[in-house]
Amino acid sequence: MDRYTLQQLMENQPEAKLKDLVVTLLSQNIISLNLKPGTRLNVNQLAAQLGISRTPVAEAVTALTEIGFVTSHSDQAGFFVRELSLNDMISLYQVRDAIESEAAFLCATNAEDSVIRELTHLADAFRDSVTLRDIRGMKDTDMPFHRLIIDSCGNPYLVRSYEQILPHLTRYQASMLEFIGRGTNRSNPWLSNVKYNHVSVVSAIRMRLPELARQTMTDHIASSLSFTSLSGEDADPFYSLR
Numbered sequence: 001m002d003r004y005t006l007q008q009l010m011e012n013q014p015e016a017k018l019k020d021l022v023v024t025l026l027s028q029n030i031i032s033l034n035l036k037p038g039t040r041l042n043v044n045q046l047a048a049q050l051g052i053s054r055t056p057v058a059e060a061v062t063a064l065t066e067i068g069f070v071t072s073h074s075d076q077a078g079f080f081v082r083e084l085s086l087n088d089m090i091s092l093y094q095v096r097d098a099i100e101s102e103a104a105f106l107c108a109t110n111a112e113d114s115v116i117r118e119l120t121h122l123a124d125a126f127r128d129s130v131t132l133r134d135i136r137g138m139k140d141t142d143m144p145f146h147r148l149i150i151d152s153c154g155n156p157y158l159v160r161s162y163e164q165i166l167p168h169l170t171r172y173q174a175s176m177l178e179f180i181g182r183g184t185n186r187s188n189p190w191l192s193n194v195k196y197n198h199v200s201v202v203s204a205i206r207m208r209l210p211e212l213a214r215q216t217m218t219d220h221i222a223s224s225l226s227f228t229s230l231s232g233e234d235a236d237p238f239y240s241l242r
Contacts, residue, residue: 025050139177
């Protein structure tokens with residue numbers, strides 16, 4: 001959290017409201033774990049760090065509370081970065097499965113060849129990034145792969161449903177990729193499944209096999225959950241991020 005990053009956002013988006021830019025900056029820091037789960041957000045301190053008044057910061061914290069990135073506690077004053085937990089991830093991924101598996105089915109039916117080529121490129125790049133434990137590369141290819149399937153499915157209601165869970169999904173996906181990047185996970189039996197899941201999904205889409213595309217996406221989401229579950233050595237893996 002610094003003035004320089006905020007200044008860059010202001011230069012890149014000169015028409016944006018300051019509150020919205022602070023929302024973007026705080027979201028980036030929450031997703032990247034620079035602001036860890038459970039961190040107390042001191043509005044005055046953040047305003048001082050950014051060199052701005054407290055009003056846009058307070059408005060941004062309120063907006064992030066509405067999104068679900070920030071919460072308050074009945075027994076503590078102030079606002080805190082919302083905790084992550086395996087149980088919450090399981091609930092979220094049940095909804096994710098319903099949306100993305102159907103989107104994969106529709107993509108195999110409707111997607112243009114140019115979309116399939118881009119999906120193939122992203123799937124191959126993700127596989128290579130996992131092999132190299134390149135966290136930046138994984139982040140650059142993972143969510144764009146899933147987002148492209150959603151955007152290309154042709155069903156606006158699925159797209160809107162996805163938008164509702166996307167902020168939370170982004171947090172959990174970013175954390176899962178951090179787990180993949182840790183050398184301690186080399187023995188996790190689900191790592192190879194996660195590594196090749198994108199390739200399997202896009203192969204089914206490319207062959208225009210809707211039912212197989214749906215199933216491979218379901219398998220992918222299940223593999224991601226299984227990998228994360230075993231990343232905590234018999235404990236909730238998200239405890240290690242606090």
